[in-house]
Amino acid sequence: MWDEEDGFYYDVLRLPDGSATRLKVRSMVGLLPLCAATVTEKWQRERIPRAMAQLQRRLNRIPELAETMHPTGPGHLGVADRGIIALVNPERLRRILAKMLDENEFMGPCGIRSLSKFHQRNPFVFHVNGRQYRVDYLPAESNTGMFGGNSNWRGPVWMPVNALIIRALLNFYLYYGDNFTIECPTGSGKRMNLYEVAKEIADRLARIFLRDESGRRPVYGGTEKFQTDPHWRDYILFYEYFHGDNGAGLGASHQTGWTGLVAKTIQLFGLLDARRALEGGKQAAFDRGPRRN
Numbered sequence: 001m002w003d004e005e006d007g008f009y010y011d012v013l014r015l016p017d018g019s020a021t022r023l024k025v026r027s028m029v030g031l032l033p034l035c036a037a038t039v040t041e042k043w044q045r046e047r048i049p050r051a052m053a054q055l056q057r058r059l060n061r062i063p064e065l066a067e068t069m070h071p072t073g074p075g076h077l078g079v080a081d082r083g084i085i086a087l088v089n090p091e092r093l094r095r096i097l098a099k100m101l102d103e104n105e106f107m108g109p110c111g112i113r114s115l116s117k118f119h120q121r122n123p124f125v126f127h128v129n130g131r132q133y134r135v136d137y138l139p140a141e142s143n144t145g146m147f148g149g150n151s152n153w154r155g156p157v158w159m160p161v162n163a164l165i166i167r168a169l170l171n172f173y174l175y176y177g178d179n180f181t182i183e184c185p186t187g188s189g190k191r192m193n194l195y196e197v198a199k200e201i202a203d204r205l206a207r208i209f210l211r212d213e214s215g216r217r218p219v220y221g222g223t224e225k226f227q228t229d230p231h232w233r234d235y236i237l238f239y240e241y242f243h244g245d246n247g248a249g250l251g252a253s254h255q256t257g258w259t260g261l262v263a264k265t266i267q268l269f270g271l272l273d274a275r276r277a278l279e280g281g282k283q284a285a286f287d288r289g290p291r292r293n
Helices: 042-047 049-061 090-100 159-179 194-207 224-228 261-271 274-280
Strands: 011-014 020-023 037-040 083-086 124-128 131-135 181-183 191-193
Touching: 037 159, 042 049, 083 159, 090 181, 159 191, 159 194, 159 261, 159 274, 191 194, 194 261
Parallel strands: none
Antiparallel strands: 011 020, 037 083, 124 131, 181 191
């Protein structure tokens, strides 16, 4: 549920008496709505006119939802006549990004945290039926037995959701181009377009596995065997999730299935030509030949 005062999405808890209350936890829950975004090229809309018309009719039947979504349709085309279908409108997108790119909230040195660091000093406390429930910022392992105790979505960096966020930002970039910029990191005074923001996040994810100026890899934290032993130091483990403040690997050490996405982000930004993407769409973005006039 969108909270206009905070500029963020929160879960809503409905109680047995029919009342409802917002659980004001700044978590990945509030970032995921921006991932519901895709662009439509002019040629795609021309191939399926009936489907596009049906989509518009559906939106017309739910005006209360359509009002909060990104404007779409013939009167709302972006760069290169692209359309967009997105859950968040431009104002909400900007307000969500302001929190997501704040290094005192979601933006960590090694990616987007699953819970805002705001809760380190401001834990969320909720009372129901005489019991207290509490959510703290926990950048490493969980302090509860939830999910078996070997998992934690209250602060660490998770590769799958970071990849979804990168994908969404690139889709918004294809629509807006350089017409939409945002301060990144928040408060830095440095403005970026959404391609540059996506790349900044990808670079921070890659930083987990790269040696720093002292020759140490964040992924191995204080494990000296993996940091210094020549028989181990160059063999990279794909941990399940990563410390929200320093990038140390946590959880299962063999979660290649989704943490291996970091290799795809490195490949993506190694091949992707942002200017070509704006001019010719997603397929043209990876064409390494000469540009056509």
